[in-house]
Amino acid sequence: MGGVRQCGALAIQFVKLSGYEVLITAGISNFEYVKSLGADAFFDLRSPTVGEDIRAHTNDELYHAFDTIGEYGSPEASAKALASKEPEGQKLYFALYGAQWQVCRSAERCRFFMSLGYTAAGEAFRIRDAEFAARLDDYEFAKKWMPLTSDLLAQKKVKPHRAKVREGGFEAITSGFEDLKGGKISGVKVMYRVAEP
Incomplete structure (x- = not known):
């Protein structure tokens, strides 16, 4: 799902x-x-x-x-x-x-x-009003999982997510957030260059 x-x-x-x-x-x-x-x-x-x-x-x-x-x-x-x-x-x-x-x-x-991906760091964190305790099991799992994931990517057994590079540099990021909130982005990872060449 x-x-x-x-x-x-x-x-x-x-x-x-x-x-x-x-x-x-x-x-x-x-x-x-x-x-x-x-x-x-x-x-x-x-x-x-x-x-x-x-x-x-x-x-x-x-x-x-x-x-x-x-x-x-x-x-x-x-x-x-x-x-x-x-x-x-x-x-x-x-x-x-x-x-x-x-x-x-x-x-x-x-x-x-x-x-949540943040638990892989093995440290406590806060998101808005929610407190999350450190989850050392998640950290230990991430230490084992990350090298395996790297190997799968190197062997091309796993494809990274599709990326779409948008124009406008750092200043255009807010328009990307608006499109994301408005449901206009689907199936791609939107990226911006910090500075346009």
């Missing part, structure tokens, strides 16, 4: 390399892109029935969901896509970008993971 943000594009590839079937939600205009990254099936993230559509596609046997958005209804859609019954002796796994884990239909059946 999750749109084509940078972490979503990489997640598709890492999950596929791990041997899983990959189902992804994305805007219709990004279907070909997610297919090129290895997605096996894709669903319109704007459909009001996307969670139910995925559950029907998987015959009610989706046991792992990874939500890279965590807003705009994606946690609820992810929860609806999960199987109505967990595998024998296991729990459903719901990795969520954000803190809306309460959306799972039955919290006692689910195991939740909430992750």
Whole structure:
């Protein structure tokens, strides 16, 4: 689950390399892109029935969901896509970008993971009014994961996110933020040169 943000594009590839079937939600205009990254099936993230559509596609046997958005209804859609019954002796796994884990239909059946890239530093931090304690396990994982990721990139087994370089230099960054907030950027990483040549 999750749109084509940078972490979503990489997640598709890492999950596929791990041997899983990959189902992804994305805007219709990004279907070909997610297919090129290895997605096996894709669903319109704007459909009001996307969670139910995925559950029907998987015959009610989706046991792992990874939500890279965590807003705009994606946690609820992810929860609806999960199987109505967990595998024998296991729990459903719901990795969520954000803190809306309460959306799972039955919290006692689910195991939740909430992750932010900042926790990889192993230090406490603050975002707005939220305090985040140091997560040393995340730091230890990042120390092992980063060299592996570098190797996969060097071997071209993983493609970096598509980039779009915009004109205007440092002064134009605010227009990029406005486009991002207005939903005008999708499936690309927008970049600006600090100083135009």
